[in-house]
Each structure stands twice: as C-alpha cells, then as structure tokens.
Amino acid sequence: MNWLSSNLDYVAQLAALHVLQALIPLVAGTLIALPLARLAVGRRRDGRSTELSTTAGKVRRATVINSAALLYTIPSLALFVLMPLILGTSITSLLNVYVALSLYVLAMMVRSSVDAFESVSPITLEAATAMGYTPVRRFWMVELPLAIPVMVAGLRVALVSNISMVSVGAVIGIQSLGTLFTDGLRRNIPAEIIVGIVGTVLLALVLDRVLAALGAWNTRWRKA
Amino acid sequence: MPIPPAIEFKNVTKTYGENTVVDDLSLSVPAGKITVFVGPSGCGKTTSLRMINRMVEHTRGEILVDGQPNTGRPAHELRRSIGYVLQQAGLMPHRTIVDNIATVPVLKGVSTKEARAQALELLERVGLDRSFAKRYPAQLSGGQAQRVGVARALASGSSILLMDEPFSAVDPVVRSDLQNELLRLQRELGVTIIFVTHDIDEAITLGDQLAVFARGGRIAQFGTPEEILRQPADDFVASFVGRDRGMRRLTFASASDVTIHPLQALETPWQNWQLKVEDGKPAGWLVDGRLIPGGSLYREGASLRDALDSVLSSPSGWGVAVDNEGKLLGLLKSDDVLDATETERQRRYGVGA
Ligand SMILES: Nc1ncnc2c1ncn2[C@@H]1O[C@H](COP(=O)(O)OP(=O)(O)OP(=O)(O)O)[C@@H](O)[C@H]1O
Ligand SMILES: [Mg+2]
Numbered sequence: 001m002n003w004l005s006s007n008l009d010y011v012a013q014l015a016a017l018h019v020l021q022a023l024i025p026l027v028a029g030t031l032i033a034l035p036l037a038r039l040a041v042g043r044r045r046d047g048r049s050t051e052l053s054t055t056a057g058k059v060r061r062a063t064v065i066n067s068a069a070l071l072y073t074i075p076s077l078a079l080f081v082l083m084p085l086i087l088g089t090s091i092t093s094l095l096n097v098y099v100a101l102s103l104y105v106l107a108m109m110v111r112s113s114v115d116a117f118e119s120v121s122p123i124t125l126e127a128a129t130a131m132g133y134t135p136v137r138r139f140w141m142v143e144l145p146l147a148i149p150v151m152v153a154g155l156r157v158a159l160v161s162n163i164s165m166v167s168v169g170a171v172i173g174i175q176s177l178g179t180l181f182t183d184g185l186r187r188n189i190p191a192e193i194i195v196g197i198v199g200t201v202l203l204a205l206v207l208d209r210v211l212a213a214l215g216a217w218n219t220r221w222r223k224a
Numbered sequence: 225m226p227i228p229p230a231i232e233f234k235n236v237t238k239t240y241g242e243n244t245v246v247d248d249l250s251l252s253v254p255a256g257k258i259t260v261f262v263g264p265s266g267c268g269k270t271t272s273l274r275m276i277n278r279m280v281e282h283t284r285g286e287i288l289v290d291g292q293p294n295t296g297r298p299a300h301e302l303r304r305s306i307g308y309v310l311q312q313a314g315l316m317p318h319r320t321i322v323d324n325i326a327t328v329p330v331l332k333g334v335s336t337k338e339a340r341a342q343a344l345e346l347l348e349r350v351g352l353d354r355s356f357a358k359r360y361p362a363q364l365s366g367g368q369a370q371r372v373g374v375a376r377a378l379a380s381g382s383s384i385l386l387m388d389e390p391f392s393a394v395d396p397v398v399r400s401d402l403q404n405e406l407l408r409l410q411r412e413l414g415v416t417i418i419f420v421t422h423d424i425d426e427a428i429t430l431g432d433q434l435a436v437f438a439r440g441g442r443i444a445q446f447g448t449p450e451e452i453l454r455q456p457a458d459d460f461v462a463s464f465v466g467r468d469r470g471m472r473r474l475t476f477a478s479a480s481d482v483t484i485h486p487l488q489a490l491e492t493p494w495q496n497w498q499l500k501v502e503d504g505k506p507a508g509w510l511v512d513g514r515l516i517p518g519g520s521l522y523r524e525g526a527s528l529r530d531a532l533d534s535v536l537s538s539p540s541g542w543g544v545a546v547d548n549e550g551k552l553l554g555l556l557k558s559d560d561v562l563d564a565t566e567t568e569r570q571r572r573y574g575v576g577a
Contacts, residue, residue: 127314130279131327131376132304145318221318221360 003191018176021097022162029105037113040064068110071103076165080172092173105158112154116147152215156208163204230255230384230416236285238271245271246441258410258417262427263437269420273386277306304328307377307385313369315361321372322357328380346375351405367398385417403429424465436461450476474529477568482531482561484545484554497540504551506544521546531561
C-alpha cells in the first residue's frame with residue numbers, strides 16, 4: 001500500500017493511458033464493423049415472405065463473418081510487433097495498439113452486429129416501411145436502436161478483452177497498467193505487480209458496469 | 225354524379241416467377257365504405273391489399289388511389305397517405321404508445337409536440353385511456369396493441385385504411401368489441417376501409433361490400449353480404465359462405481315482428497323455471513332451488529338470428545329480451561321466433577303472405 005500511495009500519480013497516468021488504449025479501438029472497430037455487418041445481413045425479408053434468401057446473400061454473409069473470425073485468430077503480440085512494419089510507426093507508438101485492437105474489435109463486433117441486426121423483428125421493420133419510412137431513416141430510427149441490446153452484449157465482451165490485451169503491449173514497451181506488471185517483475189517489487197493486476201481487473205469491472213448501465217438506459221423499453 | 229371509387233384495380237396481375245398469385249383483378253372499392261376481402265387461405269387477399277400501398281409491386285395492370293396511379297409518386301409518400309393496420313399490430317417496441325401513434329405525422333414533418341397532442345386524442349378515440357400514452361408496446365395486451373395500431377393508422381389523416389386480419393390474434397370477446405368499435409369509428413370518420421379476413425362471420429359483420437376471393441386471386445363474387453348469402457354466384461362461393469348460411473341470413477332479418485311477452489302477462493307457463501331479476505336486469509334462471517346462468521340475451525331491435533339464438537341458448541326454452549341498457553323487457557317464445565323465420569322465408573321468395 002505504501003508503494004501505491006507514493007506512486008499514485010504514476011498509476012493514475014498509466015490507468016488513463018490504459019483506458020484510452022481500450023476505448024479508442026472499441027469505438028473505431030465498432031464504427032467499421034457496423035456497416036460491414038449491415039451489408040452482410042443484406043435486405044431483410046419482410047415478415048410474411050416465404051422467399052428464401054438468395055445464394056449471393058448467403059455467400060456474402062458467410063464471407064464477411066468468416067474473414068472477421070479469421071482476423072481474430074492472429075496472436076495479439078504478433079500483431080503488436082507487426083504493426084510498426086506495416087504502419088511505419090515506432091515500436092512503442094500508441095498507434096500500433098489502436099490499430100491492432102481495432103482489428104480485434106472489428107472481428108468481434110462484425111459477428112455480434114450481424115446477430116444484433118438479425119435479432120430485429122422483420123414484422124417491426126415491415127411495419128416501419130408500411131408507415132412510410134425511407135430505407136435510410138428506417139435504419140437510423142428503427143433498425144439500429146432495436147439492434148442495440150444484442151450489440152451491447154458484444155461490446156461488453158470486446159471491452160473487457162481490450163482491457164486485458166492492452167496489458168500485452170507493455171511487453172514491447174507501450175505504457176499501460178501492464179507496465180506496472182513488467183516493471184514490478186524486473187525490479188522485483190511485488191506491490192507494484194499486485195497494483196498492476198488489481199488495477200486492470202478493477203478497470204475492466206468498472207467500465208463493463210458503465211457500458212451495461214448505458215445499454216440498459218438505452219433499452220428501457222425492453223422490460224419497462 | 226356518383227362518388228368516384230377510392231381505389232380501383234384495373235386488370236392487375238401479380239406473378240412470382242412462374243406463379244400467378246393474382247390474376248387480372250379488376251375491382252372498384254367504393255369510397256366511405258368498408259369493403260372486405262374474404263376467401264380461403266393463400267388466395268391472394270394479402271397480396272392484393274399490399275399492392276395498394278406498394279408493399280408488393282404489381283406485375284401488370286394499374287391501381288388507382290383516389291383516381292391517381294399509385295406508381296405516380298415515391299412509395300414512401302404513398303404509404304404515408306394510406307393507413308395500414310397489420311395482423312400483429314407491428315408497433316415500434318422502443319417507442320412509447322403516444323410516439324407510436326405520432327409516427328406518420330412526424331415523418332410528414334409535423335412538430336413532435338403537435339403530433340403528440342393529436343395522438344392523445346386518437347388514443348381516446350380508439351377507446352384507450354390517456355394513461356396508456358407513456359407506456360411501451362410490451363406493456364399492452366394484444367387487443368390494446370391492436371387499438372393502438374388502428375390509432376396509428378388513423379393518425380396519417382388518410383381517408384383510406386388497409387387492414388390485414390387485424391383482429392385474428394385476439395380472443396372472440398375482444399374481437400367482437402374491436403369489430404363494433406371499428407364500425408363506430410368508420411361511421412364517425414367516414415373513411416374507406418379495406419379489411420382482409422378469412423372469417424366469413426367477421427366479413428358479414430363488418431362489410432358493406434364483400435369481395436369473395438377464389439384461389440389464384442380471382443374474384444368469385446362481389447356484392448353486399450346479403451346478396452352473397454342469398455345468391456352465391458357459384459358452388460365455390462356457396463361452399464365458402466358455408467353450411468350455416470341459413471342462420472347467417474337471419475342476421476339481415478329484423479325480429480321486430482316477434483312478440484315480446486311481458487313477464488307479468490305470463491302465467492308461469494315454463495313450469496318450475498323462474499326468471500331471476502336483479503335491479504331490473506335478468507340474472508339467470510331458478511329451478512328447484514338452483515340458479516342456472518341464462519343464455520344469450522335478445523337486445524331489442526337486434527336481428528332474427530339473435531332472437532333465435534336467445535331461444536335456443538336459454539335453459540328454460542324462453543328467450544330473454546332486454547333494452548339497450550340491459551333492463552328486462554320480457555320473454556320470447558320459440559314458436560313466435562320460428563314463425564318469424566317462416567315469414568322471412570316467404571317474404572324473401574315473394575310467396576305466401
Ligand atoms: N414473396 C412471395 N414469393 C412467392 N410467393 C408468394 C410470395 N408472397 C405470397 N406468395 C404466394 O401467393 C399466394 C397468395 O398469398 P397471400 O398471402 O396473398 O394469400 P392470402 O389470401 O392473404 O392468404 P391468408 O389468408 O393465408 O393470409 C400464396 O400461394 C403465397 O404462397
Ligand atoms: Mg393474408
């Protein structure tokens with residue numbers, strides 16, 4: 001505890017960096033995933049049609065989902081090390097983390113956004129069309145809001161996974177709460193290691209709760 | 225000058241690949257009336273209805289809405305001008321009831337405040353309390369949701385309402401309430417309604433005009449319910465209007481000729497049956513010290529069918545007649561009712577006297 005109180009500023013600074021490295025890719029990855037997922041879902045059939053979806057539609061959906069899954073199988077450390085080669089950045093640049101984690105978020109959120117869009121009742125969409133919504137307006141006012149509950153579930157997993165992966169960056173010298181762990185090991189300060197671990201867990205818990213609360217607030221209608 | 229039709233199908237055909245679902249349909253839907261599309265499952269009623277607001281695009285022919293081809297403007301604009309009530313209400317689950325009703329006016333650019341004020345009025349108009357306004361659709365029963373669906377369709381301010389089996393998912397009691405309120409609303413507002421159902425009873429209750437569809441989107445007969453029951457155009461229509469045709473036809477016959485016997489005038493001819501009356505209203509039959517629930521009541525001015533049913537369903541064999549407030553008027557005798565059906569039959573064929 002002594003170690004923590006005398007290094008509070010340092011820990012807070014690392015925690016802030018950690019949050020930044022977790023949240024920026026979460027937002028960026030999701031923003032890229034949404035249009036891709038919406039494209040993969042294709043034109044939703046209306047509530048009563050007996051038509052099967054076209055072969056082309058099925059292929060498109062499978063391609064998008066499977067490439068996203070493939071992306072996710074690249075080991076994170078390898079990606080962190082590869083990034084400077086691809087982006088021409090220095091090895092300790094935060095940009096490496098942003099891009100690498102955005103890719104993971106993208107991989108995860110494509111899948112869960114596809115599920116989210118497909119969870120929206122076709123009857124509701126059909127009703128919206130019949131009321132006179134244009135396709136674009138229908139997407140923003142009806143489809144997207146109704147996809148949020150399933151999407152938030154995906155976001156929470158992506159967020160927690162981001163927070164744990166940000167720590168990996170510490171191994172190659174990118175600053176985060178993970179730095180406390182590597183530094184503590186190197187200099188043999190057990191208190192620093194513990195603060196690093198506990199801090200990461202706490203961060204994950206708190207941000208997850210915040211996200212869950214935001215999601216619940218946005219979907220009051222579900223169990224109102 | 226005759227009122228021009230609200231909607232006109234002109235040689236309309238719809239095909240899906242090889243499959244012709246609606247074949248050369250021509251039909252004029254009169255303005256300010258309820259026209260019911262009725263027919264067995266899969267005969268193209270829904271498809272015909274949805275071609276009007278272009279939820280389904282027709283393959284050939286022309287559909288006129290208020291005299292204008294429905295392809296003359298963007299589909300979303302056309303749809304905002306036509307009320308549509310779906311089978312499963314199809315309310316937006318993430319919007320409150322008041323905002324659901326306000327959907328179309330808001331799409332048309334009316335301010336939210338104004339649209340909500342109008343929505344509150346409509347809420348009452350369809351028989352729901354204003355306290356429902358702030359609820360979400362998940363908090364409504366099926367019947368309530370359907371009322372909101374009707375209010376939402378009316379909010380478009382349109383004079384045309386399309387309804388596709390809107391009451392088929394609610395229980396019979398609620399359904400009959402909803403039917404009566406629809407009739408009331410239609411009379412109050414004078415809107416044109418096209419109503420799809422495969423329930424011939426519902427069609428007869430609601431329709432000013434029936435279009436009986438046969439398979440392949442062909443119209444087997446178009447006319448008033450009475451015409452169709454009286455003179456089915458062919459075997460298909462006859463079999464569709466069904467075995468209970470005789471009973472159904474009594475729906476159109478008045479029972480005003482049937483004598484209502486005041487209770488006091490009768491020397492308990494029903495032996496040990498005794499009518500229990502509470503606050504002037506009938507409350508079942510007493511026999512050997514037991515109370516037996518009464519049958520259906522004949523409301524003064526109702527049809528011969530109701531009169532007959534009150535007799536047939538009464539435990540004592542005597543129909544119970546009430547006024548509009550439900551107060552006891554007297555009793556109906558089965559012989560009188562049967563005589564009235566006989567008179568109706570003779571009058572129908574113009575024989576006897
Ligand atoms: N999108 C579609 N693709 C191919 N066939 C279709 C499509 N939509 C409807 N059909 C076919 O068109 C025919 C008429 O369907 P429709 O839904 O209009 O019947 P309906 O009279 O409303 O029946 P129900 O009383 O069961 O609702 C059916 O045979 C149906 O299978
Ligand atoms: Mg149908």
